[in-house]
Amino acid sequence: MPVLPFTLLVFAGSFAAGLLGALTGLGGGVVLVPLLTLVFHVDIRYAIGASLISVIATSSGAAAAYVREGFSSVRIGMFLEIATTIGAIFGAFLAVRVPTRALAIIFGLVLLYSAWISWQQSRNPDHKEVAGSPWSDRLRLSGTYPDPQGGECAYKVDRISGGFATMFGAGTLSGLLGIGSGAVKVLAMDRIMRIPFKVSTTTSNFMIGVTAAASAGIYLHRGYVDPGLAFPVMLGVLAGSLLGARLLVRARVALLRSLFTLVILALGVEMILNGWMGRM
Amino acid sequence: MAVRFDDSQMEMIMGRLLQVGVFLASAVVLTGGVLYVRAHSGVAVDYSTFASEPAGLRSVSGLFRLLRAGDPVAVIQVGVLLLIATPIARVVFAVVAFALERDRLYVAVSLAVLAVLMISLVYSA
Numbered sequence: 591m592p593v594l595p596f597t598l599l600v601f602a603g604s605f606a607a608g609l610l611g612a613l614t615g616l617g618g619g620v621v622l623v624p625l626l627t628l629v630f631h632v633d634i635r636y637a638i639g640a641s642l643i644s645v646i647a648t649s650s651g652a653a654a655a656y657v658r659e660g661f662s663s664v665r666i667g668m669f670l671e672i673a674t675t676i677g678a679i680f681g682a683f684l685a686v687r688v689p690t691r692a693l694a695i696i697f698g699l700v701l702l703y704s705a706w707i708s709w710q711q712s713r714n715p716d717h718k719e720v721a722g723s724p725w726s727d728r729l730r731l732s733g734t735y736p737d738p739q740g741g742e743c744a745y746k747v748d749r750i751s752g753g754f755a756t757m758f759g760a761g762t763l764s765g766l767l768g769i770g771s772g773a774v775k776v777l778a779m780d781r782i783m784r785i786p787f788k789v790s791t792t793t794s795n796f797m798i799g800v801t802a803a804a805s806a807g808i809y810l811h812r813g814y815v816d817p818g819l820a821f822p823v824m825l826g827v828l829a830g831s832l833l834g835a836r837l838l839v840r841a842r843v844a845l846l847r848s849l850f851t852l853v854i855l856a857l858g859v860e861m862i863l864n865g866w867m868g869r870m
Numbered sequence: 871m872a873v874r875f876d877d878s879q880m881e882m883i884m885g886r887l888l889q890v891g892v893f894l895a896s897a898v899v900l901t902g903g904v905l906y907v908r909a910h911s912g913v914a915v916d917y918s919t920f921a922s923e924p925a926g927l928r929s930v931s932g933l934f935r936l937l938r939a940g941d942p943v944a945v946i947q948v949g950v951l952l953l954i955a956t957p958i959a960r961v962v963f964a965v966v967a968f969a970l971e972r973d974r975l976y977v978a979v980s981l982a983v984l985a986v987l988m989i990s991l992v993y994s995a
Binding site: 591596630655657658810820 | 877878880881882884885886888889891892895896899900902903906907910911912913914915917918919920922923924927928929943944946947950951953954956957958960961964973975976979980982983986987989990991993
């Protein structure tokens with residue numbers, strides 16, 4: 591395909607991925623690699639490189655808005671970034687050693703997991719009165735967030751080593767597949783460390799950029815980042831996600847979310863099949 | 871010096887820093903991208919087979935050589951580098967900010983994250 595239509599189509603596809611990702615809260619990165627590989631027949635390594643770049647752009651671009659709400663915790667983020675960045679380097683190290691078919695299958699499994707998490711949205715109620723680990727105060731991870739009544743709600747952090755280990759896994763997936771792996775980061779903070787949901791999601795977004803930066807340099811140096819592809823993907827996803835964040839308050843998300851979940855599910859199955867049959 | 875500096879202020883500045891970095895990087899990528907499409911609009915592209923990018927696009931020194939030759943693709947790649955530098959700048963800022971708060975533990979934590987990021991750049995170079 592000639593450069594001009596290819597660039598425009600990839601931009602449009604990335605824009606849609608960013609928009610839907612922001613509207614549904616699932617992130618656009620997770621559908622980007624399947625979109626590029628299955629629809630545009632891009633080699634999975636180029637797709638991962640471009641996706642990783644777009645992940646840095648969206649997470650950093652959204653950070654200012656998240657920070658204003660006052661939910662994110664810079665300390666929890668910074669502390670857990672030790673684990674995610676080491677994991678990201680490990681993931682990038684693995685990426686050249688794993689055959690692309692296996693990458694496609696792992697990617698498919700992550701998509702199925704994301705769809706399943708999304709299906710389970712009738713979440714358990716938020717954590718109340720978490721006693722927390724004694725290390726929560728020692729490591730200064732305990733904090734407060736604004737409650738709806740205009741006051742401050744204090745929280746403590748539990749099971750720090752378990753959360754830290756899971757964050758290493760989140761970083762590895764991010765470095766291996768070029769995704770933000772926000773779902774795993776939220777799992778580590780919300781489910782394992784019992785950090786309030788809103789604090790978990792905003793802090794996760796804050797961490798994604800630093801995690802991705804740890805493996806992006808490696809990908810760039812290995813020649814996985816093609817400028818002609820990174821250009822429409824990065825700008826498309828960024829524009830889509832910024833627009834999505836603005837529309838979020840007004841849009842009816844429930845139906846959209848179900849549709850997007852189905853798309854993710856289908857892409858996951860397709861990725862696994864393609865990997866299995868060696869078409870990647 | 872009566873500087874009141876707390877975590878929420880730090881997060882505000884970090885948010886701004888990230889926003890400015892992304893804006894700058896996007897502007898550079900867009901400029902390079904438009905030039906690239908104009909120069910190659912009729913050429914067919916095929917990304918279906920992986921051939922690692924040419925060496926000039928994979929290192930900073932090679933990039934500046936291409937840039938001097940006026941290659942638009944190098945402009946895009948400089949934007950990508952700016953983007954990767956943005957979260958790293960955030961961590962550098964955290965080191966300074968925690969030092970201003972006299973929080974030694976978190977100066978150490980931020981330095982540890984910075985060290986890992988530097989190792990990733992050195993490892994890749």
